[in-house]
Amino acid sequence: xxxxxxxVSETALITLYMxxxxxDSERPILFDxxxxxIAEKIEIxxxxxxxxxxxxxxCVIRARVMDNEAKKFIQSYPDATIISVGAGLDxxxxxxxxxxxxxxxxxxxxxxxxxxxxxxxxxxxKNIAMSALDPFWxxxxxxxNRKVLIISEGMLMYFSKEEVKEFxxxxxxxxxxxxxxxxxxxxNALIFAGKHDVVDQKxxxxxxxxxxxxxxxxxxxxxxxIGYTNFTDEMEKHVKGWKKMMMPFIxxxxxxxxxxxxxxxxxx
Numbered sequence: 001x002x003x004x005x006x007x008v009s010e011t012a013l014i015t016l017y018m019x020x021x022x023x024d025s026e027r028p029i030l031f032d033x034x035x036x037x038i039a040e041k042i043e044i045x046x047x048x049x050x051x052x053x054x055x056x057x058x059c060v061i062r063a064r065v066m067d068n069e070a071k072k073f074i075q076s077y078p079d080a081t082i083i084s085v086g087a088g089l090d091x092x093x094x095x096x097x098x099x100x101x102x103x104x105x106x107x108x109x110x111x112x113x114x115x116x117x118x119x120x121x122x123x124x125x126k127n128i129a130m131s132a133l134d135p136f137w138x139x140x141x142x143x144x145n146r147k148v149l150i151i152s153e154g155m156l157m158y159f160s161k162e163e164v165k166e167f168x169x170x171x172x173x174x175x176x177x178x179x180x181x182x183x184x185x186x187x188n189a190l191i192f193a194g195k196h197d198v199v200d201q202k203x204x205x206x207x208x209x210x211x212x213x214x215x216x217x218x219x220x221x222x223x224x225x226i227g228y229t230n231f232t233d234e235m236e237k238h239v240k241g242w243k244k245m246m247m248p249f250i251x252x253x254x255x256x257x258x259x260x261x262x263x264x265x266x267x268x
Contacts, residue, residue: 012088012111013042015154018059019091029060029238030067034091038118042089053243054250061235062183062255063092066153069181069227069259070096073149081143085132085167086155089115093125102146104128106137133166138174148178157185157255160207161219168220177263180223184210189253213258227259 019032020039070092074080079100084090087105097103103125105115112129130137132155141148150171156164171178187209210216213228232251239247 011154011158012090014055015059015063016042016089018056019063021056022060027238029064030095032063032091032095034094034119035089038089038091041118042114054246057235057238058231058254061238062153062231062257063095065229065231065234065257066151066181066183067092067095069257070149070151073147073179073181074098074101077147077149079146080149081141081146082149082151083141085150085152087111087115087127088154090153092151092153093122097124100124102126102142104141106130106132133163133170135170135173138170143175148175150175150178150180152180153183156182157189157206157208164208164216165219168216168223172220172222172262172264175262175264178261180260180262182213182216182258182260184213184216184256184258186253186255187211189255210256210258213256216258216260223260223262225258225260227257229257231255231257 016035016039019030019035022028022030023032023036070082074082074096078098079102081102081104082093083104083106084092085106087107088111090105093101093103101124103122105112105125105127107115107127107129108131109129112127115127126140128137128140130140132152156167159167171180185206185208190206190209213225217223217225230251232247232254235250235254236244236247
């Protein structure tokens, strides 16, 4: 299958390739069999991906950390509604599913069409072909009497600050309460964006970065930050030799995970 995506949507192929590549490695980290299944059906012809060890490790470690945080939430709320915004070709549902959760993927129509063509239907997974900045996508979510987890991986860095503000307002306007796990680009990475090993900054430029995740709460004070992790903490456990020496620099530019909560105040 030949995908003809452009801009940010095309970056979904990068993370898919890296997760599939991980399964073929000597010491897999994710064991993402679904990613391998999808990658074998899609033509991904980019020689840079094969040599990009930093992006490979970054994508896989990010997925592992975010998987673990999602699993913690699911353990506390086994029948939760989980929303992957800007889902791309993410396969997290298959890695964390407990047999009870209800999952929603939000992305542009071409991406959703590809997902459904390759993965087919699932009773507890619904795909919604809408932009994350469309204020009406939350109306498609059935979360009555369930806790809500909103996951954004590899998306917010492509938004301007105003678009981030718009996205967060959609969340606090439309949901009574939620927990959110946001993959955040480092502000330092914006400086070195032109040197990224796989993301073409002309097609998909980075726009939004964070220092410690508090930027989210400053943009929308209704949201409370409850967690923050630099993905390098986990990455350091999986590197050896000269790559170990690169970790201090990578820590400065690596993505980080911000965890947040929101609950609408009731009128007395």
